[in-house]
Amino acid sequence: MDRMLYTAMSGAKHSMDQQSVVSNNLANVSTTGFRAQMEAARSVPVMGEARLATRTSAVTTTPGTDYSQGALERTGRALDVAMKGDAWMAVQADDGSETYTRGGDLQLDADGILLNVGRPVIGDAGPINVPQGAQVFIGADGTLSAIPEGEGPEALVDVGRIKLVSPELDELNRGADGLFRAPDNDEGMPGVLAANEEATLISGALEGSNVSAVDAMVSMIDVARRYDMQMKMISTADENAQRANGILSMQG
Numbered sequence: 001m002d003r004m005l006y007t008a009m010s011g012a013k014h015s016m017d018q019q020s021v022v023s024n025n026l027a028n029v030s031t032t033g034f035r036a037q038m039e040a041a042r043s044v045p046v047m048g049e050a051r052l053a054t055r056t057s058a059v060t061t062t063p064g065t066d067y068s069q070g071a072l073e074r075t076g077r078a079l080d081v082a083m084k085g086d087a088w089m090a091v092q093a094d095d096g097s098e099t100y101t102r103g104g105d106l107q108l109d110a111d112g113i114l115l116n117v118g119r120p121v122i123g124d125a126g127p128i129n130v131p132q133g134a135q136v137f138i139g140a141d142g143t144l145s146a147i148p149e150g151e152g153p154e155a156l157v158d159v160g161r162i163k164l165v166s167p168e169l170d171e172l173n174r175g176a177d178g179l180f181r182a183p184d185n186d187e188g189m190p191g192v193l194a195a196n197e198e199a200t201l202i203s204g205a206l207e208g209s210n211v212s213a214v215d216a217m218v219s220m221i222d223v224a225r226r227y228d229m230q231m232k233m234i235s236t237a238d239e240n241a242q243r244a245n246g247i248l249s250m251q252g
Helices: 002-027 213-251
Strands: 037-045 056-065 072-074 081-083 088-092 098-101 106-108 114-116 135-138 143-147 157-161 180-184 201-203 205-207
Touching (some): 002 037, 002 213, 081 088, 135 201
Parallel strands (some): 081 205
Antiparallel strands (some): 037 056, 072 205, 088 098, 098 180, 106 114, 135 143, 143 157
């Protein structure tokens, strides 16, 4: 009887973990540059002093990320950019480390710092600062040009260049904040990737999420049904145990 319970319990646990991954993907179906998570399960032996070779549990793993390209949408906004090809934008995480993203909906704060979802965008010499009130243009190579407020086109100046990298996708590590990091260095801290001078972006456009809302909904329904099936197995195992105890009581 306990074999049935182990199987149903670990299967239900896996279904709950899988549902959280699917729910996160569905919640980010409209998030700019979002990359869908992939989920899987593997069997592992139950550990402990009383472990038995016949007892295994299902453990949820996240083997990687779906790096396929999202749909491009033309916005015409000067601060909207979409990474082209295998390019990624470097941004500063909350802990000060360098991270990478495909989201390109940029903003300027009150001090003229170029931000990506509230995080400073990294340039050649750190965060990029734009003169307040200036008209900003972003070139295909990530170069930011600005016309100071009240000046004409002849006053156009370069104010920085967005750092673009082209990492090997299997070396990126996804963080809980949705940003991607390079492999840790010898000190155990996230590494820093070298800029790719050939990487380019598309100005006035955004890359959407690569999550399919229809596929995510179908997955959510499928996982919910499998969870219900596992719970029915647990209920059936309990009923069988009660009947067996009843039979033993009558025979005793």
